[in-house]
Amino acid sequence: MVKKILLFTMAAVISLSILSCQKENTPEESPDISPAASEEPPENIPVAVVNDTEIMLFDLFKMYQSLNKNYLQQGVDITDDEISNQILEEAVNTLIAYELLYQGAVKEGYKISDEELDKELEAFKSQYQSEEEFLESLEAQQTTLEEFKKDLERELTVSNYVQNTIEQPEVTEEEMLEMYEQYIKETTEENPPEFEELKPRIEQKIREDKFGKKVDELIETLKEQSKVEIFREETE
Known part of the structure; x- marks a missing residue:
């Protein structure tokens, strides 16, 4: 059977390398908490499921790191256990919300063409001096080109869905x-x-x-129409 992880104890597991990295830095230095600076969890197991799609531990790990970096830049003490658990909860909820939006987009028939995807990819590459520099950037983030294209396709799909589903609000x-x-x-x-x-x-x-x-209201509506489970208890 699939092993289910106790969510609120996972912060201690997936942040060990981040915290150890902090200890190695002097007070004047900013710790490197990029994906390349620490090892991924030893086992990529599901931490939640949205309908039939599993959200995996590696994805949660990357989201958790990203949020940690943002909060660290704001001066938040991410080594505090309570704050660490709150960030972990935010990370898993963010991944669930994004998956709900993506599934909603697919259900409504939203799809990005190869031409649109290639155009956006080239626009992103143009921010770098060369193709080699772009690929090195992906490698530093422990991401392949195919994974990046998949993430970009999902991002564009969700963006189109949200922009076309929600009317621009009026301001008085x-x-x-x-x-x-x-x-x-x-x-x-x-x-x-x-x-x-x-x-x-x-x-x-x-x-x-x-x-x-x-x-947020759209996400809640999609959630009510979906089966969402977060694995919070260890079972075999």
Whole structure:
């Protein structure tokens, strides 16, 4: 039978190499927590399932590392057990949400053509000096070209699905003024910018917040229509 992992103890397993790497750095140095800096878990086993698709430990490991890096840059103490478990929970929930969106997109008939995929791939490669540098970057992330293309295809599929499923929210003048007034109350600037100067940024922020809430609602709807299980207990 498939071995199921106790989720809340997995942080101790998949973060060992990250924490040991931190100990080897001086206080002035930033620890290297990229995938290449630590070893993957010894066994790639399922940690959750969305309908018939398993989410694997290696994928959780990479997501956990990515979130750890982001929080570390924000000054969060990722060595704290409670915080580490919260990050792990966020990692698995993020993977589940993404899988729900991808399955929703496929069900609705969304598909990326080879031409679209090749175009996006070339655009990504153009950020590098050469093909060799691009491939070296993938190798440093312990990712093959085929894996990268698969991830890119999924990302484009989900993006198209979300953008076409959720209407761009409207933003009212009243909402923007309310946010600006809140900013004025909280800012420590002696001469804060006028409303008209900040208006485009305020509008974008409110629109993004509203859109994000709509995405969360879509994920919850998909979750209600799906069978989702997180493996939290060890069984044989």
